[in-house]
Amino acid sequence: MYRSKKVILLCHCILNTNTKVEGLAKKSDLEKTIIDALIENQIGIIQLPCPEFMCYGLKRWGHVRAQFDTPHFRKSCKAIFEPYADQIINYIDNDYEVLGIIGIDGSPTCGVERTCDGDWGGEWTSTDQWKERLDSIQYIDKKGIFIEEIMKILADIKVDVPFFGVSFSNTEASYEAIRKILK
Numbered sequence: 001m002y003r004s005k006k007v008i009l010l011c012h013c014i015l016n017t018n019t020k021v022e023g024l025a026k027k028s029d030l031e032k033t034i035i036d037a038l039i040e041n042q043i044g045i046i047q048l049p050c051p052e053f054m055c056y057g058l059k060r061w062g063h064v065r066a067q068f069d070t071p072h073f074r075k076s077c078k079a080i081f082e083p084y085a086d087q088i089i090n091y092i093d094n095d096y097e098v099l100g101i102i103g104i105d106g107s108p109t110c111g112v113e114r115t116c117d118g119d120w121g122g123e124w125t126s127t128d129q130w131k132e133r134l135d136s137i138q139y140i141d142k143k144g145i146f147i148e149e150i151m152k153i154l155a156d157i158k159v160d161v162p163f164f165g166v167s168f169s170n171t172e173a174s175y176e177a178i179r180k181i182l183k
Ligand code: SF4
Pocket: 011, 012, 013, 014, 019, 020, 021, 049, 050, 051, 052, 053, 104, 107, 109, 110
């Protein structure tokens, strides 16, 4: 690779699917297509940390947005992004192009255009309403908690970086988003 002076930030599991909630990693060409396109175009790839993995590890259950919408999780998201904000500033100060931040639509944490929410919580074995609870999940037009905190930090430091969400349920739109970044 040559020094293109172009970098992009990817949510962690695009490069390392192993941090996803167990059972969620699907066989898909999406990640490889994104990574191949970035490498072919000589784009430097920065992997963001996975906030869910860092806070709750590999044995976490799948969550909805409301369960992560706590002061502690927001503080944690903010703290883990701060060093990346510093890197973005330094790239920009040195005339590098920060092409964007790619999130995962549908994620309660890393969703850009869409996230999942619902009336989840409590002890599953103590209720016979668990099916209704599970069925309350909805995909809504809102950002995940990590993406919201990243946006707040970037707004505070007056740095304008575009965000793109990729989606495993709409791979064609995801490829289009990548083409847009690379043109
Ligand atoms: S929190 Fe973000 S990086 Fe981690 S598994 Fe979920 S979508 Fe991927």
